[in-house]
Amino acid sequence: MNYWLVKSEPEAYSWQQFLADDGTPWTGVRNYQARNNLNLMRPGDQVLFYHSVSEKAVVGVAEVAAPAAPDATAEAGSPWVAVALRPVQPLPRPVPLAALKADARLAGLALLRQSRLSVLPVQPDEFERILALGGL
């Protein structure tokens, strides 16, 4: 079991919409490093859902429902892939970026070191810590 974090601007695609849709293909990733992470995802992997830009908080937990497959929104023959994600549960208390930065146990968090990457790995202990901060 591996752990990940994906980012979305809530104005573009929000956690609320994700719940309403009961999951979604995670399309539109156009960065090779992010794509490599998508390719490493396996069904059942747990995924933190982060609202970037306007909210800057981890808001929920999702899981990988289907592994990487060609991104239907990309040109045929392109290297881009998408996984399917489905909701697991919201965080009772969203964890703001400032709280992630302030936590000594999260000093190594990939999100903090590479803020522009939209699909990031999370270590198991980091994942557990963020759930705890979020009230789970």
Place this chain on the structure above:
DNA sequence: GCCAACGTTGGC
């Protein structure tokens, strides 16, 4: 609104 980080593009 600004700027840092960083990926991509294209001229040489």
Place this chain on the structure above:
DNA sequence: GCCAACGTTGGC
């Protein structure tokens, strides 16, 4: 192959 120019992301 290098690097300047440029575009995008995302925090502040």
